[in-house]
Amino acid sequence: MSIQLHQGDALTILPTLPADAFDLVLTDPPYSSGGLHIGTRRQAPTTKYAFHGGDRAHDFAGENMDQRSWRTWCASWLAECYRVLKPGHVIAVFIDWRQLPTLTDAMQIAGFTWQGVAVWDKTTGGCRPRKNGMKQQAEFIVWGSKGGLRQDADVYLPGVFQARRSKDDWHATSKPLPMLESMLAMAGPGGSVLDPFAGGAAVLKAASALGLQAVGCEKVPSIYQRAAHDLAA
Numbered sequence: 330m331s332i333q334l335h336q337g338d339a340l341t342i343l344p345t346l347p348a349d350a351f352d353l354v355l356t357d358p359p360y361s362s363g364g365l366h367i368g369t370r371r372q373a374p375t376t377k378y379a380f381h382g383g384d385r386a387h388d389f390a391g392e393n394m395d396q397r398s399w400r401t402w403c404a405s406w407l408a409e410c411y412r413v414l415k416p417g418h419v420i421a422v423f424i425d426w427r428q429l430p431t432l433t434d435a436m437q438i439a440g441f442t443w444q445g446v447a448v449w450d451k452t453t454g455g456c457r458p459r460k461n462g463m464k465q466q467a468e469f470i471v472w473g474s475k476g477g478l479r480q481d482a483d484v485y486l487p488g489v490f491q492a493r494r495s496k497d498d499w500h501a502t503s504k505p506l507p508m509l510e511s512m513l514a515m516a517g518p519g520g521s522v523l524d525p526f527a528g529g530a531a532v533l534k535a536a537s538a539l540g541l542q543a544v545g546c547e548k549v550p551s552i553y554q555r556a557a558h559d560l561a562a
């Protein structure tokens with residue numbers, strides 16, 4: 330399997346993968362969020378999300394859904410993730426505060442046993458100030474398992490991951506590699522990980538650094554090409 334990045338829609342690619350094949354699903358889907366109203370939600374991702382990366386050329390897909398559509402869409406790809414994950418293994422999905430409750434619904438609709446919510450603390454410098462209020466300093470990682478959690482491994486992870494985004498990352502919503510590397514312990518040594526929404530391929534890069542196997546999908550050709558180039562390098 331090694332490291333494979335596919336270009337295309339996850340809903341088309343996931344059904345081609347074998348059942349009960351992956352040790353871990355770790356992914357960061359489009360949140361279709363970034364605003365309380367449909368007008369702000371429909372803005373380009375690099376406009377609505379705080380972004381201080383290298384360029385804004387890579388507006389990504391899947392950001393135009395209202396909440397009901399987003400939940401149905403999530404339940405569809407999560408059901409495919411359920412099929413391809415090994416029994417007892419973990420799925421972990423990044424999300425923001427607005428879509429957190431909806432994602433926990435979708436994960437259970439797809440069949441997963443919801444196990445909890447971990448926190449990505451972006452640190453005080455990693456987010457916009459909020460006048461007269463509190464910073465949105467955290468994103469969340471909703472996690473669950475296919476059936477009961479397996480008992481044949483000894484991995485103990487924290488519930489809060491403190492990590493700042495790298496200013497060098499070119500994808501608008503990249504996730505820090507050290508945090509992903511910590512989470513990938515749940516795949517086990519030499520294990521296989523699936524990321525249906527690869528973006529800049531941070532999960533695949535982290536998996537490669539750890540000697541894991543990984544499969545990713547990215548729908549936007551320009552993002553796929555840049556991520557594939559990074560992986561080849």
Ligand SMILES: C[S@@+](CC[C@H](N)C(=O)[O-])C[C@H]1O[C@@H](n2cnc3c(N)ncnc32)[C@H](O)[C@@H]1O
Nearest residue numbers: 338339357389390391503504526528529531548
């Ligand atoms: C939130 S970003 C992932 C960022 C990634 N974690 C990183 O660190 O670079 C989600 C990515 O999924 C892609 N995407 C959206 N809908 C998709 C679909 N149906 N199939 C595959 N990729 C999709 C978007 O273009 C975007 O690049």
